[in-house]
Amino acid sequence: MLKSLEGLDHIVILTQDLDLAAAQWLALGFTLSPRGTHSAHIGTGNYTIMLGNDYLELLGVLQATDLNTPSLAFLERRGSGIERAAFTTNNAAAGVAALRDLGLEIQDPVEFSRPVTMPDGKSSVAAFSVFHWPANQHPADLRIFACQHHTRDTVWLPHLQQHANMATGILRIEIIAPDPGATALQLAQLIDGQAQPGKDGMHVATAAGRGEFVFLTKAAFLARHPSVSHDTLPNEGAVALVLKTQDLNAAARAAGGNAVVTAGSVTVPAGHASGVILVFEQ
Template sequence: MSLKHILGLDHVVVTVRDLDASARHWERLGFTVSPRGTHSPILGTGNYTIMFGEDYLELLGILTETEQNKPTRDYLAKREGLERAAFTTDDAAAGAAELKSRGLEALGPVHFGRPVDLPNGSTGEARFNVFRWPLDQNPGGLRIFACQHLTRETVWIPELQSHANGATRIDRVEVLAADPKAAAEHLSRLIDEPATAVGDAWKVPSGGKRADFLFYDAASFAKRYPEAVRAGAADGGATAIVLATSDLDRAAKALGALAVTHDKAVSAPANAGSGVIVSFVSQ
């Protein structure tokens, strides 16, 4: 039986060492980047967001070391990149309880917030309840958690949802794993969605009409992306974000000299996207 309180992919977290510099790098890829946010002191982190229709990308950096952000600091000691994926939940407390009823010791829920600079010059607040799957449950090296938005109007701001590259949503998250089938089946068990073979990859839907997760081995991943695109990518873990764009030519123009065209897609190399391959396909 599917998890009742998980509604599909909400956002992905790209963890970076220099938060402000990374925001400028992503702007150069044709994204509209939000003003910088500062999370509650318990988290000790700051962020920039890149908003789409129902989902988004989050650039996350450490501002102050806390117990809560130790896993992120451990990740950054090895690499920058796509550290976590968040699922939308309609009730974080009920979602955590549902995991516990299945023998998974969920962490949370935790409540936090951050100030938001609004287009009219005023300041609002974005507030969330989140819970995490146990830290040792990280299929293909990807940590997962769930996020309940209490103030969607201060996160999905229309002025932030239009991008020079035409991006409209996350189409899929691609994970490089030594054993793609095992990693996909692991995620399948954690979120109660089926794992199926699709060509040379294994796919797990995130729920509803939201993005899919695809798991590849090194050989199939190398066939999918030219060497120039894989420059700067890690040899394991979540490695690529594929975004739907309203206009593939527009995406290529926004990327400029970084654009690599291949297999009906346009991609920017990982070394231009904080260790993450950023790829665009027609919506």
């Protein structure tokens, strides 16, 4: 990967109703941060679900702005679901320069922040610098960007990393693509990474201990997840999020009666997880 990237950072789950989404994920045994509101020029609000080295972001559009126009288009096209994947960057400016050297037209990093209430009740700030790959570069309808955390100590708070379902990190994002090989190669080239064939799809790793991307045909995805209905899936797009749990029984208890439990996994239908097929594995 690009030298300034350190692996998968977080997944953005865009929601049509932010507070309803928070209620759904709370019911699945996750601890959520208090609701945050981003800078006015971003126009969004969020809840975060902090894991080990990565996290999930439930995102809602609060005010239409130029910067969230693509998100509004996604909601119109797909409804709630996985809209974006973010990579950790240790230097947003260097990342932009490296991508420009590869011939990509990249905008300068965007700076923004949101207020945070710390465990002791004091007010602090979470501050970020992000850059997006070009809008026309979205492998299988998945936009990608990179995020530099200037205040990790206000984001990865220990009490927010404890979950009743015992989730500890992102294992993979499963993405439906008509041509998994070509789409995986597209993503790999955008991050200066590699696409590798797997048993039933193409894999793009990000870093040791960080989540990977798996590109599958719709048929291969359904073979992996026989409980999922064909009619509920898009022709392309990131549709499933697979998380690691320390205790599969705890995940099953937290997921409740709507989950499909097998010897090696717990699967929550998309209708109970903001349009995301959520899978726990140990």
